[in-house]
Amino acid sequence: MDGGQIIILGGYGTTGRLIARGLLQKTGAGIIVAGRDIRRAREFAEKLNSEFHRGRAAAAKVDASNIDELRRAFDNATMVVVASSTAMFVDLIVRAALDCRIDYYDIQYSSSKVAYLKSVSKRIEELGLCFITDGGFHPGLPGVLARWAGSRFDSMEKAAVSSLIRIDWKRLDPGKSTIREFLAEMSDYDSSVFVDGTWRRASFLSSSGYMKEDFGEPFGRRYCAPMFLEELRIIPELYPSLKKVGFYVGGFNWFVDYFVFPPAFAVMKLWPSLGVNLFSGLMLFGVKAFARPPYSTILKLRATGSNDGSSCELTATLSHEDGYALTALPVVGTLKQCFEGSLRKPGLFTQASIVDPGKLLEDLVAMGAAWKVGWEFPA
Numbered sequence: 555m556d557g558g559q560i561i562i563l564g565g566y567g568t569t570g571r572l573i574a575r576g577l578l579q580k581t582g583a584g585i586i587v588a589g590r591d592i593r594r595a596r597e598f599a600e601k602l603n604s605e606f607h608r609g610r611a612a613a614a615k616v617d618a619s620n621i622d623e624l625r626r627a628f629d630n631a632t633m634v635v636v637a638s639s640t641a642m643f644v645d646l647i648v649r650a651a652l653d654c655r656i657d658y659y660d661i662q663y664s665s666s667k668v669a670y671l672k673s674v675s676k677r678i679e680e681l682g683l684c685f686i687t688d689g690g691f692h693p694g695l696p697g698v699l700a701r702w703a704g705s706r707f708d709s710m711e712k713a714a715v716s717s718l719i720r721i722d723w724k725r726l727d728p729g730k731s732t733i734r735e736f737l738a739e740m741s742d743y744d745s746s747v748f749v750d751g752t753w754r755r756a757s758f759l760s761s762s763g764y765m766k767e768d769f770g771e772p773f774g775r776r777y778c779a780p781m782f783l784e785e786l787r788i789i790p791e792l793y794p795s796l797k798k799v800g801f802y803v804g805g806f807n808w809f810v811d812y813f814v815f816p817p818a819f820a821v822m823k824l825w826p827s828l829g830v831n832l833f834s835g836l837m838l839f840g841v842k843a844f845a846r847p848p849y850s851t852i853l854k855l856r857a858t859g860s861n862d863g864s865s866c867e868l869t870a871t872l873s874h875e876d877g878y879a880l881t882a883l884p885v886v887g888t889l890k891q892c893f894e895g896s897l898r899k900p901g902l903f904t905q906a907s908i909v910d911p912g913k914l915l916e917d918l919v920a921m922g923a924a925w926k927v928g929w930e931f932p933a
Contacts, residue, residue: 560889561586561631563618563647564638566598568726568878569661569690573637574598576886576921578606581893588616588627589638618643624650635885636660639735641667648674648685657683657898659889661690661881665742668784675902682900688785689888689905690881691851692717695872696801697785697906698884698914699855701792703868705911707859709795716767716778718804718852721877723841733841734834741822741829744782747800748790756780756800765802769852770871778802785906795859810840851877867930872915874923887917 565587595613602611618640641664696715756763805811822829874880
């Protein structure tokens, strides 16, 4: 299978551009660059056609809030990749995909999005469609690393994945609308981790809820806050010996982490729209004004368990100096597996649950990510 025609919502955005280029480089798929600004979509499609075989890229005007435009655009596609911050329109995008009988993939973090997809999962399976949610970096890769680690132990007891994101926001110059969409998606933030058989919300008021991880030079040890990801829900089911599993996210910088997020989350829990309106401007100022080199995006896995009766600890670090690339490359790698016929099947899946972890990690390294693994065997 060559992948057919893939329509990318947000195809001329920073992540959408990287996904489009990656798919044209690594698969035989055609690309439809879609978004509200047809001029920008056409300009990027023309650029892709000048770089790759002419005719593999096209453009479409699509407003994710307009189901008629979605249906018209999806009629010419075999899959939609949602690379835009449009989680609030998930019902329209999904309905259009079901109506047009096409597969679906998104890279958004949103518990309400996941809940809606679960509500139509039976219909997805009945139509023989493959829907993949929570793709990209995080969500997307922490569950992949946990599954990869589980296959390395006879018995895995703990698995924690932490992230560090350092991006040159000044160079990227994100708009206020991008920050508003990010805050809106974070308004349903869940701090749950799996401990001794149950998922428990960690307290932000106690340091015991945080994890301090060493990300190596030049970043050193950093505090990371617990963040529930849907993809981790199946990990304790796959590895019954697990006593603890969780994902921990590092912040942006001292100003955003300590002076923007705490009051923003407090307000958004009670009045989501008010919180987004009040704090989006302050956050935009914070991420740009206090961005400092060096820049890198890192996922650090730390897992413990036993092999041949001996206790051991496995650490693994996946990184890329471009955080947007580390979001786009897993999409390309996962879809490459789909198009090769090795994993596509009817139903609703997270990226982490459907992909072959080892093969995806190999592809990420081949596409420019750095990967380092270490074992320790205490005496």
